[in-house]
Amino acid sequence: MTDSISIRAGRAALSDVFVEPAWLAEHLNDPGVRIVEVDVSRAAYEQGHIPGAVFWNAYADLHHADYSPLDRREFEDLLSRSGLAPNATIVFYGYGHYLGFWLMKAYGHERALVMNGTRQGWRDAGRPWTTDLPKPVPSSYTLPEVEATQLMSLDALQGTLGSGDPVILDVRSDAEFAGERFWPSGAMEGAGRPGHIPGAVHLHADLLRTADGAFKNAAEVRQLFQDRGVVPERSVVTYCTIGIRASEAALVLRYLLGYPDARVYYGSWAEWGSRAETPIET
Known part of the structure; x- marks a missing residue:
């Protein structure tokens, strides 16, 4: 992926959706920025990922065994286990990043973003990379009481x-x-x-x-x-x-x-x- 936001380049609304890899690299140690990798398998994540990123499996974490979706309370539990807070800027990357972004926006999280680039592009650019697994401090995330109309x-x-x-x-x-x-x-x-x-x-x-x-x-x-x-x-x-x-x-x-x-x-x-x-x- 070279320029996934070219469809509306220059539009101010893009800052509500995408974030550039360079910006994310500069904010890896920012306590107000959290990173989530979303994919259908944990294998690639365990071989290496962006430092501090937690992992969501699109099947095991975002659906039940019968593929039905998580309900609101279950999604809150996932956010809490991931150490996420309502005031955090949450950046998604990986194969399933759009699903993570869409769910956060649907449930009313104000600052959810998609990294404008791929795992491989991040690594090829020589940006920080690790196999260390983070140990997030559990939070108590309560979603806004709004209907998930999306x-x-x-x-x-x-x-x-x-x-x-x-x-x-x-x-x-x-x-x-x-x-x-x-x-x-x-x-x-x-x-x-x-x-x-x-x-x-x-x-x-x-x-x-x-x-x-x-x-x-x-x-x-x-x-x-x-x-x-x-x-x-x-x-x-x-x-x-x-x-x-x-x-x-x-x-x-x-x-x-x-x-x-x-x-x-x-x-x-x-x-x-x-x-x-x-x-x-x-």
Whole structure:
């Protein structure tokens, strides 16, 4: 990833979403800045990570064993175990950084940011790197008493089927959408039913980026969405497998293109396709 914020370069709103690696490197010892790496496996983190970063597993920490999402109290417990505080600036990086950011914003944390770069880019630049595992001091994080309107549950989404509101946007690969595979990798272990949510429109999340990993320009990205009926005048809910790609697409819609009502179906296909009673299309 070379310049993931090029889609709206120069816009003041970007400071509410992204932070440059150089800034983060300068604030590694700032007690008001906390770092969280989010991924689907702990292996890379244990081989090396940004100093002080705690780790969240998108499956084990952010979902239950049946892939249903954490509730508010459980998310508070995770924040407390991670030693995070309501007044902290929390910077996310790693494969699942957009999911971490989206959940924090959805639950009302004011200062959540995404590092504008990759693990490898950080290391290639010669910035601090460690295998030391931090021991966060547990906190008592209480989330604001606000409704998480940027998230949608399975029951709520199922209740909208057939209504056309919201637009349901599947951002998985072509093979996943077509029902050729359940997991993105094609693995069969723990796989549920393949397919997609009835009535969903499809836009592979990879199409939002250029070959070097930067977001395409605003006009191109806006056209990709509009060609699929995803327009600012309509509510939209995104989903993928576990919420990571869905959060990326929702972030582009809400924060970078200014769509007023973009939400994430947090449980995504891992939850939907694992339930016997949910309808599917292929």
